[in-house]
Amino acid sequence: MVRTPCCDKTGLKKGTWTPEEDRKLIAYVTKYGYWNWRQLPKYAGLARCGKSCRLRWMNYLRPNIKRGNYTKEEEDTIIRLHESLGNRWSAIAAQLPGRTDNEIKNHWHTSLKKRLKRNSITNANGAKDTPKRKDPEIYNHDDTEANPVQESNLVDIIPPILESSSSSSDQISSLSMTTDITSVGKNTNTTDELILDNNNEAVFHPYADTSGSFWTEPFYSDNFYNLYISNDFQAPSLLPADPGFASVHSPFLDGEIILWP
């Protein structure tokens, strides 16, 4: 039996996502939710495979994604879970809020596996092989707080995502209303962050200390959505009647936001 392709590949773009594509996907999913990944790119105005859209959203664009260096606790958890679960990355990721299976898998293959190997060699004969590049995650855990975020192009426009707002990485518990000043993004080329003032005007401010409050401040704001919700995509003719979908109306937005379960 001939396997049906996940999508019609003709004319579909592959490779790295552009900020513009990210904006479209964020805007669409924010407004309508992901009701059908295969159909979604058509309505969102994206020349991408549905799977590619899903992967991009799940691994990088959705709320509550934690980027950056792993803490020692996280690494220990990964190692411990890998011992018991094996390569079941999604199961491991479920125990680490904010981390995706893909990211954990990458981290395992690039750092943790080698670290364990090195440890076992060291334990076996006391020998130490020096890696070509010093890995601060392995050699200096105290540095993990110094630079907690590694930004992609995307983060030029997207705020860091709140980890603690939900125990499940697949949930948005709420869209938090924020106060006078709302952080909406970070300029990766400088130490400035983009914020909105009382008039909803974007201005760059010196980026505040990222330690401590960085992952705990509520910043996933309606103002952020207001910035990036655009009208350059087509609304689906039929939105899901799934009772698991809830919608809210924001005074800051033109229309409703679909909140997925």
Next chain:
DNA sequence: AAGATAAGCAACCGCCAGCGA
């Protein structure tokens, strides 16, 4: 300074399970 090499990571591919018709 430039080329070689290793490391890191985003993204793709193919398979599989679940579900409804």
Next chain:
DNA sequence: GTCGCTGGCGGTTGCTTATCT
């Protein structure tokens, strides 16, 4: 029971960046 569709998962690839020589 089967077929087709969809979402999800894990393995792998290939590009970019960092480091070494």
